[in-house]
Amino acid sequence: MKPCYNRRTMEDISHILNDLNDAQRQAVSAPLSNLLVLAGAGSGKTRVLVHRIAWLIAAEGLSPFNILAVTFTNKAAREMNERIESMLGLSSNAMWVGTFHGLAHRLLRAHYQEAGLSQNFQILDSDDQYRMIRRLMREHDIDENQWPPKQVQWFINQKKDDGLRAGDIKAFDYFEKNMLKMYALYEEACFQQHLVDFAELLLRTFELMRDNLSVLDHYQKRFRYWLVDEFQDTNRLQYAWLKLLCHSGNKIMVVGDDDQSIYSWRGAQVENIRRFEEDFKPVTHIRLEQNYRSTGTILNAANTLIENNNDRMGKTLWTESSEGEPISIYAAFNDLDEARFIVDKIKQWQHSGRLLREAAVLYRSNAQSRILEEAFLQAGVPYRIHGGLRFYERAEIKDALAYLRLLENTNNDSAFERIINVPVRGIGNRSVATIREIARESGLSLWQAALKIMDESLLPSRAVSAISAFIELIQELQVQIADLKLPDKIKQVLHLSTLLDHYRKERGEKARAKVENLEELSSAAAQFIEELREDVDGDPLTQFLAHTALEAGEGQADKFTDCAQLMTMHSAKGLEFPLVFIAGLEEGLFPHQMSLEDQKGCLEERRLCYVGMTRAMEKLILSYAEVRALYGRETYQAPSRFLHEIPRECVEEIRPRAKVTIPQSRGFHKPKPVSKFKDYDAAGFRPGQLVAHAKFGQGIVLAVEGEGDGARVQVNFKKAGSKWLLQSFAKLETIA
DNA sequence: ACCTGAAATATTTTT
DNA sequence: TATTTCAGGT
Numbered sequence: 001m002k003p004c005y006n007r008r009t010m011e012d013i014s015h016i017l018n019d020l021n022d023a024q025r026q027a028v029s030a031p032l033s034n035l036l037v038l039a040g041a042g043s044g045k046t047r048v049l050v051h052r053i054a055w056l057i058a059a060e061g062l063s064p065f066n067i068l069a070v071t072f073t074n075k076a077a078r079e080m081n082e083r084i085e086s087m088l089g090l091s092s093n094a095m096w097v098g099t100f101h102g103l104a105h106r107l108l109r110a111h112y113q114e115a116g117l118s119q120n121f122q123i124l125d126s127d128d129q130y131r132m133i134r135r136l137m138r139e140h141d142i143d144e145n146q147w148p149p150k151q152v153q154w155f156i157n158q159k160k161d162d163g164l165r166a167g168d169i170k171a172f173d174y175f176e177k178n179m180l181k182m183y184a185l186y187e188e189a190c191f192q193q194h195l196v197d198f199a200e201l202l203l204r205t206f207e208l209m210r211d212n213l214s215v216l217d218h219y220q221k222r223f224r225y226w227l228v229d230e231f232q233d234t235n236r237l238q239y240a241w242l243k244l245l246c247h248s249g250n251k252i253m254v255v256g257d258d259d260q261s262i263y264s265w266r267g268a269q270v271e272n273i274r275r276f277e278e279d280f281k282p283v284t285h286i287r288l289e290q291n292y293r294s295t296g297t298i299l300n301a302a303n304t305l306i307e308n309n310n311d312r313m314g315k316t317l318w319t320e321s322s323e324g325e326p327i328s329i330y331a332a333f334n335d336l337d338e339a340r341f342i343v344d345k346i347k348q349w350q351h352s353g354r355l356l357r358e359a360a361v362l363y364r365s366n367a368q369s370r371i372l373e374e375a376f377l378q379a380g381v382p383y384r385i386h387g388g389l390r391f392y393e394r395a396e397i398k399d400a401l402a403y404l405r406l407l408e409n410t411n412n413d414s415a416f417e418r419i420i421n422v423p424v425r426g427i428g429n430r431s432v433a434t435i436r437e438i439a440r441e442s443g444l445s446l447w448q449a450a451l452k453i454m455d456e457s458l459l460p461s462r463a464v465s466a467i468s469a470f471i472e473l474i475q476e477l478q479v480q481i482a483d484l485k486l487p488d489k490i491k492q493v494l495h496l497s498t499l500l501d502h503y504r505k506e507r508g509e510k511a512r513a514k515v516e517n518l519e520e521l522s523s524a525a526a527q528f529i530e531e532l533r534e535d536v537d538g539d540p541l542t543q544f545l546a547h548t549a550l551e552a553g554e555g556q557a558d559k560f561t562d563c564a565q566l567m568t569m570h571s572a573k574g575l576e577f578p579l580v581f582i583a584g585l586e587e588g589l590f591p592h593q594m595s596l597e598d599q600k601g602c603l604e605e606r607r608l609c610y611v612g613m614t615r616a617m618e619k620l621i622l623s624y625a626e627v628r629a630l631y632g633r634e635t636y637q638a639p640s641r642f643l644h645e646i647p648r649e650c651v652e653e654i655r656p657r658a659k660v661t662i663p664q665s666r667g668f669h670k671p672k673p674v675s676k677f678k679d680y681d682a683a684g685f686r687p688g689q690l691v692a693h694a695k696f697g698q699g700i701v702l703a704v705e706g707e708g709d710g711a712r713v714q715v716n717f718k719k720a721g722s723k724w725l726l727q728s729f730a731k732l733e734t735i736a
Numbered sequence: 737a738c739c740t741g742a743a744a745t746a747t748t749t750t751t
Numbered sequence: 752t753a754t755t756t757c758a759g760g761t
Contacts, residue, residue, distance in 0.1 A: 073750065101751045125751080198751045233750095265748070365747050370753090387749080424737070550751060570748050592747055608748080631746065632752035 016054045020047075027253075027286045028052045032060060032225075034280040035253040036273070040317045041302075041614035042293025042576065045255055046076075049227055050083045052253060053095075056225055057088065064094040066224040071099055072233050074551050076574060080229070096223070100238050101198060104205040105546055108196070109538055111215055115208045120408050120542055121194040123549035127393060129153060129197045132414050136185050139440060147178060155179045156186060160199035161235045161267040163206065193413055193445070202237050209244050216244070224250050231256030231276070235267040243279060252280060258313045259306050262570060262608045264600070273313065291317040291614075293576050295324025298620050301650040302613040308645050309603050317614075326652040329643060330623040335368075335584075338625045339375035342581050345621060346381060346564050349579055356382060360565040360577040362612045364590040368583060369566055376564065386567035391524075391553030396503065396514040400521055401548055403493050407478055408541060411445035420446075423502035426466040434459055435467075447471075473497065486540045487526040494518055509692055524553065569612040580616035582609070585624040586637035609642045622646075 017025050024044055027037050028051040039045035049069065056062040071077045077098050084090060084097065096103065105123070108115050124132065133156070134149040156179075159169060166184040171177040190196065196204060209216045226246045228234070231254035234242075246252045254276060261270040269275075277283050291299055299319050306312070332338035346359050361372055369385055376383040391397060399422050405415035420435075421427045438458065439449035453459055454468045477496055481489040494500040503514045528544050565577065584590055590609070595601030613620060624639050692698050 099751065105751095123751090126749095201751080263749080266750085367746070428737085552750080568748065571750095589747095594747055604748095629752070 013055070013058050016051055016058060020044075020051065021290055023286055023288050023290065024048050024051070027288070028055050029059070030253075030284055030286070032251050034251055034276075034283045035286065036276060036283050037253065037255040037286045037288060038273075038313060038315055039255050039257055039288040040291060040315055041257065041260060041611070042291045043288035043317070044290075044292060045229070045257075045288065046080060046083065048288065049229060049253075049255060050080060050087055052227065053084060054088055062225055064088075064090055066222065067227070068096040068103075068223045068225070069098075069227040069229070070103065071097075071229040073574075074099060074102070076229060077102065099550075100241070101201050101550055104201040105550060107205050107208065107219075108201065109546075111208055111212075114212050114215055115204050116191075117196070117204070118194040118409075120539075121196055122405055122409065122412060122542075123201070123546050124190070124195050124197040124414070125393070125549045126153070126198070127398070128195075128414055128549075131418075132189065132195075133182070133186055135414070135417065136189055137182065139436065140185065142178075142182065147182070152179060152182050152186075156183050157197075157199050158267060159183065160197075160203050161237050163203060163237045163240055165203075189413075193411060194409065195412070195414070199237070202241065206237060206241055206244065209241075219245055220247055220250065226250065226252040228252065228254040228256075232258055232261040232270050232273060233263050233268045234272050235269055239269065239272045239275065246280075257315075259309075259315065259607055260573065260611050262573065262604060262611055264604055287315055289315055289317050291319045292321075293617050294319065294614060295321055295618060297324050297326060297650045298613060298616050301327055301620075301646045302610055304647050304650075305606065305613065305642060305645045306610045309606055311603055325619050327646065327650050328619075328621040328652050328654050330621065330654045331639070332623055332625040334627040335371050335625045335629060336375075338583060338623050339372045340379075341623065342372065342583060342621075343375045343379045343381055345581070346579075347379065350381075354578070356562045356564045358577055359579040359581070360567065360572065360575070360615065361581045361583060362567060362569045362572050362615065363583045364569060364592060364608075366568060368589075372566055372583070376566075382561065382563045383566055384561075384563040386565065387571050391517070391520075392548040392551070394514075394517055396499075396518055397521055397548075400490070400494060400497075400499060400518055401545065403477070403497055403499070404490070404541060405545060406447075406474060407481070407493070408545070410447040410474065413439075413446045416446040416450075419497075420470060423498055425470060427463070427470060431459060431463045431467065434463075486529050486544060487522040489541065490522040490525050494522070509698075512692060513698065569608050572615050573611055576615055576617055578616075578618045579621070580612070580619070581621045581623065582612045583623050584628070585622050585640035585643055586628065587640055588635070588637045589628070589630075590640055590642070606642065606645075 017029060020028060021044075024047070027035065027048050037045075037048065039048065053064075053067060053069065056067060057064060069077075069080060071080060081097050084095065096106075098106070108117060108121070112119055112121060130149060130153055133152050134144070137144055137147065137149060137152070159166075166180055166187050169176070169180055169183075171180050190200065209219065223245060226242065228242065233256075242252065254273075256273060258270050258273055261268060264270065294302070296319055299317050303316055330338070330341055332341055342361055346356065346361075349359055350356055363369065363372070366387060373383070373385065392401070399419055402415040402418040405412050406419065410416070417432070420432060435446055435449045435453060438444070438452060439446050442449070442452070444452065450467050450471060454464060454471065457464055459467070473496065477493060480496065481492050484492060500515065500518055503511045503518065506514075525544055528547055529540060532540065532543065569582070582590075588596070591602055591605035595605050622643065624637075624643070627634050627636055629635075
């Protein structure tokens with residue numbers, strides 16, 4: 001490693017502290033001790049983290065090699081890496097910066113033997129985990145209606161997040177007894193197949209360190225300084241990790257905000273902040289309270305709202321920026337009206353010369369996105385919905401990955417089962433059931449059981465030959481791809497498995513998209529190879545498979561198109577937008593019905609609202625509907641309590657203009673999604689229409705010009721951006 | 737294997 | 752209401 005950090009001079013040091021406010025400077029230049037930084041929304045948290053790292057290297061003389069920074073999302077890790085790189089000129093290889101899961105994975109790869117894993121262990125994502133649990137339950141004749149697999153999955157993950165193995169838990173009642181039984185079954189199966197789920201990554205690493213003093217000692221010596229982002233989101237296991245590793249002379253800086261704790265429902269322990277003060281004594285406290293993001297009005301409103309929570313550590317954000325515009329509250333007649341209002345405002349915003357991507361619509365639950373989407377579609381305003389199905393979670397991608405996984409480890413039962421008959425090759429349920437049965441009887445993997453069936457002809461000859469064809473295919477593939485580069489491996493697998501042809505033959509837009517996705521998979525692999533860090537060992541395929549499980553694979557293609565952003569308030573955390581809408585501020589929706597019952601849930605909802613509001617930089621617009629269609633019923637809900645908690649002087653109420661026509665009876669006037677319209681105009685397309693192009697993929701029609709052969713269509717493609725196309729030339733297909 | 741109709745079911749999400 | 756999942760028939 002090049003000691004480029006040695007070249008730092010005193011000038012550099014003062015440079016690090018420039019442009020920081022007092023509190024920030026205090027945090028960045030604090031002496032080497034344990035630090036708790038309570039960083040309010042928009043107070044320059046990431047900045048402090050990055051500058052602190054620079055300071056540690058320049059002023060304290062620490063080697064990047066000894067510093068480790070942990071975040072929760074890949075995005076945050078990436079951002080931090082970029083900023084470190086641009087500030088210090090350090091290659092990101094020099095320092096460990098990553099998510100808890102990413103770090104755990106790296107440690108397990110390096111010490112797979114001590115951790116009791118095989119070299120090619122694979123990672124289960126939550127979908128894989130769910131399928132696995134369901135499969136095991138069926139195998140053991142456990143009633144899925146009485147014990148919903150989802151609940152079992154939740155139980156298992158919750159226990160793992162608390163650091164508990166099935167054997168560590170004593171069952172108190174019938175329910176727990178059964179849950180434990182399934183936990184044990186699952187644990188056993190994962191162990192046998194060398195599969196590791198997300199929680200297991202952390203648990204295994206914890207156990208590895210706990211039980212291997214030499215390994216622990218090595219990393220305790222290596223990681224001298226820890227930085228933890230979003231500390232309020234840590235769970236018990238992650239905290240235990242920190243306590244174990246960050247020991248004996250090592251120092252740690254945690255940055256968090258108790259007011260932004262919105263993940264307690266999945267095990268995050270805000271209490272860890274208080275625990276930290278105890279366990280890591282002595283702790284220096286620093287509060288970052290100056291906000292650089294929002295206007296005075298927005299901040300004032302958010303502050304007043306959050307003051308209604310009585311469980312806070314206490315913190316009041318302030319700003320030097322001006323009051324700004326008042327917060328608008330729109331009382332819509334119904335959800336439809338609300339959606340139209342929002343789209344309308346965004347259009348105005350755009351017409352006033354601003355960018356669409358500066359506007360975000362936030363909501364409590366994903367279900368709300370549909371009606372908004374329809375409104376955007378109808379108005380022909382480009383939008384992007386965040387969340388939902390990710391690239392690596394798509395069924396066809398998971399099929400392809402299952403082939404790769406099986407090729408790596410033929411004993412991977414979940415991969416085997418996933419593709420044994422995909423594409424259909426005459427191995428029906430009966431054959432699969434027999435394979436499963438034999439596997440169970442003789443304690444073999446499905447693959448081994450299939451071999452046995454072949455050898456001993458345990459099924460009718462037609463089934464046996466179908467199975468042997470499959471086995472031969474896999475073996476053939478193993479030989480074929482052995483010497484290929486990763487992207488070519490994937491291409492070859494897609495080709496020889498006939499997976500690609502299978503979808504190519506299929507008609508319709510869905511199949512077309514699947515083909516596109518599959519083709520994109522090899523480019524994703526190519527890109528992955530390029531960015532692969534050299535200091536991490538392991539076969540590229542193994543690395544790539546882990547990558548697909550750990551990274552969502554957010555489409556970066558449409559990052560550049562100018563779109564309004566739609567997302568839940570949860571996924572908006574960490575982001576900021578000049579214009580923010582929060583939709584559906586109604587009792588029962590936000591705060592959500594499910595959270596209303598207990599006090600804690602309500603407090604968390606309020607924090608969520610706080611997070612949502614503090615995303616706004618210039619203008620915040622809140623809205624609620626008096627009537628909302630919910631599960632087919634028209635429900636009348638009172639305006640959210642949160643609206644009453646915002647000071648009047650910050651607010652400007654907007655009432656619908658009289659001339660807005662409100663559909664009296666829903667359904668009658670309800671506008672169908674544009675894609676369902678039959679009355680196209682001359683060119684065959686109308687703005688808002690979803691279309692597909694052979695080369696550019698899916699897109700949305702923005703404008704239509706001219707008629708007949710000369711007609712031109714402007715299409716905003718998801719991946720390729722906005723383009724003008726000759727309608728007669730480009731074979732655009734409409735998407736139903 | 738594919739189609740069809742009934743039944744279930746509907747917070748928040750990253751890794 | 753709308754979507755997804757599943758069983759059963761063809």
